[in-house]
Amino acid sequence: MVAKLQSSGILEIGRARLEYRMIGPPPKEAPTLVLLHEGLGCVGLWNSFPDRLAAATGAGVFVYSREGYGASSPAALPRPLTYMHDEALQVLPRVLDAIGFRRGLLVGHSDGASIAAIYAGSVQDHRIRGLSLIAPHFFVEGVTAASIEAAREAYEGGGLRGRLARWHKDVDLAFRGWNDAWLHPGFRAWDISEALAYIRVPIQIIQGSEDPYGSRRQIEVAEAECYCPVEVSLLPAVGHAPHREASDETVATMVAFADRLLKTHGEGVLSRAA
Known part of the structure; x- marks a missing residue:
């Protein structure tokens, strides 16, 4: 059954209750950009980025918090090391x-970008016209693990817990679910590069040149493994969150990609001032 979407609310997916926002026209009226948040993200932590995308494209923008994040229902700990595959193949389709x-695009940041890539590489969904991936991870690098260890130190002894607590109903659950999984010894073997060869839609990658969680090797793997077009925007002096650190450039780059793909299919997305 299709839910009657309000501007914000709760989406019931099985036993999970997922908070969401819907900005702009509903899916029955226009293409939709579905935003998948980072490992410590949620609806609120996208800030004004979804609104800017909706205003600039004319598309609808749907954003939700995964289980265990934001105001969504809690998730069980420890999270399985397959949690991104589980999200991509069991939750996202629902x-x-x-x-x-x-019809529309999947737009993912960090963990959300990995989830989008897993979905597109595993499910031949004709509704997905393309992927816009912000700071994606396709495999684990040493720099990734080091930065996640630093995040744990900042959470336990610095101010990170307090900054995150305003956004998550259970901040310890949100943080531990992400941090403990990535730092588990078995997670070092996590690698989704094989899925890239099965993606059949254009991919946009937006990454900061100073991203502490991933090197340019992530881009190189995508370019080597994908048979579909891969467009790369490497933003100078930008870290792991281009949509926050270089918002204007990220919005403009993403809008151009969305317009080109969706207009090609005659779906009437009209660019507006970002």
């Missing part, structure tokens, strides 16, 4: 169906 998704 979310898309529940909102009546018809």
Whole structure:
């Protein structure tokens, strides 16, 4: 059953209750950009970025918090090391169906970008016209593990817990679910590069040149493994969150990609001033 979407609310997916926002026209009226948040993200931590995308493209923008994040229902700990595959293959398809998704893009940041890539590389969904991936991870690098260890230190002894607590109903659950999984010894073997060869839609990668969580090797693997077009924007002096650190450039780059793909299919996305 397709949910009747409000501007914000709760989406029931099985036993999970997922908070969401819907900005702009609903899926039955226009293409939809579905935003998948980072490992410590949620609806609120996208800030004004979804609103800017909706205003600049004319598309609808749907953003939700995964289980265990934001105001969504809690998740069990420890998270399985397959949690991104589980989200991509078990939860995301149900979310898309529940909102009546018809056509559009998956837009993911960090963990969300990995989830988008897993989905597109595993499910031949004709509704997905392309992927816009912000600071994606396709395999684990030493720099990634080091930065996640530093995040744990900042959480336990610095101010990170307090900064995150305003956004998550259970901040310890949100942090531990992400941090403990990535730092588990078995997670070093995590690698989704094989899925890239099965993606059949254009991919946009936006990455900061100073990203502490991943090197340019992530881009090189995508370029080597993908048979689909891969467009890269490497932003100078930008870290792991281009949509926050270089918002204007990120919005403009993403809008151009969305317009080109969706207009090619005659779906009427019209650029507006970002």
